Amino acid sequence: METRTGWLRTALDWALRTEGSTRSSALIRIGLVLLLWARWGSELTFTKHLADGNLPMCVVFYGSTTLLLFGVWTKVSAPLAALSTLWLVYGMGHLQGVEAYTHHHTTLLAWSMVWLALTPCGTSYSVDRWLALRRAERAGRPAPPETGALWGLRLMSLQVAALYYWTAVDKLTVGFLSGERLQQMAMDYYTGSSEIGGGLVGALFVVVAWFTVATEFALAFGLFFRRTRRWLVPVGLVLHGGIHVLLGVQTFTPTMWLLYLAFFPADEVHRFIERLSGHPAPEPEPEPSLPEVAPDGVQVGQ
Amino acid sequence: MRPPGAARTRVNRVTSGRRSLVWLNFALTSRETRYRRTALTRQTGRTRVARLVVFVLSAAFIILAPAYRQVLHGEVGVPAWQMFGDTSLWVYKIRFETDAAGGGRRELDRFEVLGYPDPLTAPREVRLVIKQAQARELAGKICEKVGGDQPVYMRLERAESYGWTTVKDGRENVCPAPAPGVR
Numbered sequence: 001m002e003t004r005t006g007w008l009r010t011a012l013d014w015a016l017r018t019e020g021s022t023r024s025s026a027l028i029r030i031g032l033v034l035l036l037w038a039r040w041g042s043e044l045t046f047t048k049h050l051a052d053g054n055l056p057m058c059v060v061f062y063g064s065t066t067l068l069l070f071g072v073w074t075k076v077s078a079p080l081a082a083l084s085t086l087w088l089v090y091g092m093g094h095l096q097g098v099e100a101y102t103h104h105h106t107t108l109l110a111w112s113m114v115w116l117a118l119t120p121c122g123t124s125y126s127v128d129r130w131l132a133l134r135r136a137e138r139a140g141r142p143a144p145p146e147t148g149a150l151w152g153l154r155l156m157s158l159q160v161a162a163l164y165y166w167t168a169v170d171k172l173t174v175g176f177l178s179g180e181r182l183q184q185m186a187m188d189y190y191t192g193s194s195e196i197g198g199g200l201v202g203a204l205f206v207v208v209a210w211f212t213v214a215t216e217f218a219l220a221f222g223l224f225f226r227r228t229r230r231w232l233v234p235v236g237l238v239l240h241g242g243i244h245v246l247l248g249v250q251t252f253t254p255t256m257w258l259l260y261l262a263f264f265p266a267d268e269v270h271r272f273i274e275r276l277s278g279h280p281a282p283e284p285e286p287e288p289s290l291p292e293v294a295p296d297g298v299q300v301g302q
Numbered sequence: 303m304r305p306p307g308a309a310r311t312r313v314n315r316v317t318s319g320r321r322s323l324v325w326l327n328f329a330l331t332s333r334e335t336r337y338r339r340t341a342l343t344r345q346t347g348r349t350r351v352a353r354l355v356v357f358v359l360s361a362a363f364i365i366l367a368p369a370y371r372q373v374l375h376g377e378v379g380v381p382a383w384q385m386f387g388d389t390s391l392w393v394y395k396i397r398f399e400t401d402a403a404g405g406g407r408r409e410l411d412r413f414e415v416l417g418y419p420d421p422l423t424a425p426r427e428v429r430l431v432i433k434q435a436q437a438r439e440l441a442g443k444i445c446e447k448v449g450g451d452q453p454v455y456m457r458l459e460r461a462e463s464y465g466w467t468t469v470k471d472g473r474e475n476v477c478p479a480p481a482p483g484v485r
Contacts, residue, residue: 147379154362155361158365162364169372173464181390184393188390194397194412
């Protein structure tokens with residue numbers, strides 16, 4: 001009973017009570033906005049939406065994402081940007097029938113923007129930060145810390161994990177595990193309608209299919225833990241890179257790469273950036289005493 | 303002394319029972335820390351409950367919503383992560399054969415027969431079949447090339463999520479019978 005209570009408390013600490021550097025959130029903010037523009041920039045120019053009723057949404061999209069990119073009023077611009085991307089996926093996509101906006105890469109972008117709005121993403125690398133520093137200087141106060149609550153990042157990491165879990169579940173079919181679904185894609189994208197064949201080539205497709213499913217299940221759970229994350233992140237980066245160059249998935253690969261940041265302890269990311277910048281690394285926090293398989297970033301026993 | 307702006311991880315466990323300890327800390331800590339702690343102490347009560355509720359609802363949505371579409375096959379547009387679930391289901395697998403000289407059958411290479419030695423540079427409609435009509439047209443062209451009296455058998459399979467389903471089993475000659483008197 002006590003163990004269960006301990007786990008619940010550990011989970012709550014990890015999910016809701018941890019504070020840390022805001023630089024991860026800020027980097028994700030900048031990256032997501034650039035990905036939004038890469039995906040929708042050319043399709044939302046005003047001239048294309050003069051008569052279809054979506055012009056106000058285009059104005060909100062460009063206005064909010066521009067403010068968000070530079071980190072201006074992020075507590076307002078981030079929710080507005082999230083609302084406009086939700087409108088793109090669910091309003092224009094599902095309701096108005098723009099099928100291309102309902103794909104998984106656009107859906108992932110939209111929901112990532114929602115979770116981003118729950119992070120203190122404007123506390124670093126932003127005009128908001130610069131204004132805060134200037135106010136502190138004028139008042140003779142020390143620089144405000146680049147820290148904030150990390151629960152929005154936790155939701156982002158859960159989003160990535162859920163995506164891996166459910167896409168792996170979707171592949172638990174005879175068609176996929178026999179390698180035939182992958183053969184169909186290989187024929188569609190590369191070899192044409194001729195039979196790919198059995199033998200070694202057929203066996204290779206079976207191996208790749210099982211490896212894909214196993215990797216996705218491993219990523220769904222293993223990214224949360226330091227020991228497994230160090231091996232799984234490179235595997236995930238290569239997996240998504242391979243999918244991008246072989247099949248073409250628009251913004252999906254860079255979005256997933258970017259969201260991996262949510263799994264790394266925010267303070268470690270902060271210290272890493274300091275080291276990259278040539279600044280002396282701040283004194284590290286004492287290593288938290290975690291259960292063997294507890295998620296990172298949790299501090300217990302304080 | 304921590305440098306200004308340095309990172310720190312701290313677990314906020316400010317409960318009403320510990321407020322006195324928090325205020326003691328408030329009195330003893332530096333101005334920077336005091337500023338932060340003041341902000342944290344305001345997050346007691348309703349703010350913490352609201353955050354808990356939002357987190358639990360959001361996490362439940364993230365984890366469970368895909369089940370609505372992927373397990374229960376619901377129609378509402380909540381996220382479903384079925385990447386490549388319906389990709390390439392339009393593909394047909396095609397194979398042409400003819401009678402072999404010593405009995406049995408031999409494969410007819412459609413690229414060779416139609417004059418495209420390099421399949422990669424062959425027209426798309428020859429390389430990739432995505433409609434049955436396209437397969438019939440391709441069969442017609444091959445019949446023309448191989449000559450009227452040589453049978454051509456076409457085996458055609460359609461991609462399905464579970465593998466392949468046979469559309470033409472390749473038993474019948476797909477070439478039209480030659481007109482009477484024509485050899």
